Amino acid sequence: MKRLISEVYLNLIAGVIALGILALSAHTLWTDRLNTWQEAETSSRNVLTAIARDLGSDLELLDLSLKGVMEGQRHVEFPHLLPDLQHHVLFDRAASASFVESLVLVDKAGNLIADGGPVIAPRPLNMADSDAFKVHREQSYSGLYVSRPFRSRIRPGDLVIALSRGLYDSSGHFAGVVMGTVPLSNIDKLFSDLSLGHKGAINLFRHDGILLTRHPYDERQVDQSLAGSPHVQRLLQGKAGTFDSLSPIDGVRRIISFERLDRYPLVLTVAVSVDEVLAAWKRKALVLGLVTGVLCSAVLGLTVLFQRELRRRTHAEAKLRRIARTDDLTGLPNRRGFRETFEREWRQAIRSGSSLALLYIDVDYFKSFNDRYGHGRGDEVLGAIARTLGANIRRPRDMAARHGGEEFAVLLPETDLSGAKLIAENIRQAVMAIGLVHEGSPYQVMTVSIGVASARPSCGSVGVALLEAADAALYQAKAAGRNGIRVADASDFSSQVQTPPNAATRNGNLLKQ
Incomplete structure (x- = not known):
């Protein structure tokens, strides 16, 4: 459980670190993207302002030129002037935009009557079908009009737009158009x-x-x-x-x-x-994304390695604890393992109000067996008895342990005295049934003596009394000739189970010795 909690915390920390790296990278990239976007907007607005100012200035010059032609044409003496003087009156006072292709004046029929070029006879040019001419003539539009692109009639092939103003006489009748054309290429x-x-x-x-x-x-x-x-x-x-x-x-x-x-x-x-x-930003995002991915992968990789090492150490520690609590010869829990389990089951019996039974088992005449057959054979006997104990306790919480030397202990949770006695008898008969020859025993086979005790502990009680009762019962079984079972008299130790706190502490310390 502790290892699971440690792994959960480790995964949580690694996840927080990885998310933190991702969040920081995402925030950096998003902020940089916003800045890049705002810089692009600012730059485009600055360029737009400069272009609009230049284009507006050129259009204003062209419009002034158109107005100059209109003012000259309205002069009362204009019709009586010579052609070259008419040209000066119409075009000399008008500023000309540098990108203008031509500046022309046409009458109400659309015929060219003057242009801003050299003083020559008017060219045979008619603009009656032009977009600008129709707007001024049919809609009486006197403001500045911008036409759709059309093919130039002065430089054939070029697309131009015309800026024009309508001319009207004193009675408001259409009198012509003054028009300036601008090539789109300009x-x-x-x-x-x-x-x-x-x-x-x-x-x-x-x-x-x-x-x-x-x-x-x-x-x-x-x-x-x-x-x-x-x-x-x-x-x-x-x-x-x-x-x-x-x-x-x-x-x-x-x-x-x-x-x-x-x-x-x-x-x-x-x-x-x-x-x-966003091209530069995308390159930066790619690099930062790769770096972030590497960092997150490193964090996760280190986390996996750390977890693997943690599991290895945990398994090693668990193995060491298991070894420290296990008897090498029989594979059963040793005295230390038995004590830990006994204390845990005693507390559980107090909480649940159930019985807890204990068997102390001693191999009869074991010293003489070792002297006669050797310690190697003695070890085989202990292993066989350990297997017999395991075969006769079947519940998950039942426990058999090697208590030391040729002594064994069997712990039976939620078992009363009669049940414990029945299991003890089964174990005694199963050991005899193995048929291990022991010529130094009066029974000629290997046998065991068993002491049985059971208690129903209550709050404030300690388990040392149960241990002592089982030990005393075992002593009685051995004194009675061995190969037998003796049950502890409840009256001998029931009063010892209920002990005051100071006695409980003393007995508890005794248990741990």
């Missing part, structure tokens, strides 16, 4: 120096969910309507923020920081791949 150049990883992305959405452009630039991915995506809906509903989501464009999970550009119907996003953000 916008992509604004983002080209940024490092967002292999799977990082920068997206520019229109307020209705149209993807205007994307970095890294891929012509196949632009001009998509993603308004139905929950991902894009989240972008369009807020002014700014950061969240993680699967991209509806390529399915990559990213941390997205977004911001709606002031004064423009545009939403800019900077997105970094979650896998790339």
Whole structure:
């Protein structure tokens, strides 16, 4: 039981240590992951702020250019000026954004009447079918409008977007459009120096969910309507923020920081791949996980080794205790083992109120047997008698012991005097039945003398009286001619079983001597 408790405590301690290591590692990894995630969010927001500022500045310059053209066109003297002066009035006062492809003015029929290029005759260009022209003409929209990507008519093949404002006369009738076109490749150049990883992305959405452009630039991915995506809906509903989501464009999970550009119907996003953000953390987690696994395995391994050693020592100690309590010749418990068992059974009899019987057995004429046949044969006789005792006591708690020399003791828990006498007679007859020849005995075979005593101990009693009674009965059996049984007279020792505490202590000490 003690060994089992020790193993339980040992397993508990090992489990606590292993769990502590795991908890510490898990907490470290989780904290490091949160820090890595927060650093990625902060970094993406910083990049977004810088890009939004640069892009907003360029758009503002382009819008100022559009407003400059509108103001010049409204001047009362404008129609009467020469073409080169009209060009100066329209375009010289307007700042031009560096990434603008062209700045044009078209009339209400969509025909080009002026552009920001060299002063030449107007090119045969009509913009009536353009997205921007239709919005201003059909919806009377006078604010800044951003078109969907379309093929440039000035540099065929390039995809561009147009920023435009409508022109209206004093009566409010549509009079034309001033429009600036920006190649998507020029916008992509604004983002080209940024490092967002292999799977990082920068997206520019229109307020209705149209993807205007994307970095890294891929012509196949632009001009998509993603308004139905929950991902894009989240972008369009807020002014700014950061969240993680699967991209509806390529399915990559990213941390997205977004911001709606002031004064423009545009939403800019900077997105970094979650896998790339956590790549270094995952490597660290792998290393720390391996180290943690090794440490936990070492703890468990040492625990197993310690338990094995503990079991070995426990078994060795138990074996030593068993050897110390066992007679080498007969294999029965020795005098020490008998005393321990007797004390335990005496206390149990007190608790249960049951009887406890004791047999003292002495081999008759054993000294003369050794003198006649030798000690080797004498040892064989003792072994045979020990086996006979074991064959005649069958209950688990019954015990036979070698009490010393040629003496044996049999302890019979929960047995009264009549039962003990019956067992004693069976043992006496079984020894005679062995038929061990002993010419030095008047019976010509090996015999035993047995003293029998039984008591029902009570609280405060001691067992030495029972031992002395059985010993006295054995003396009587030997004095009566041996090969017989004598039962202790209850009146001789019943009064001795009930002893005062001081006498109990003296008798108890006597028992242990």
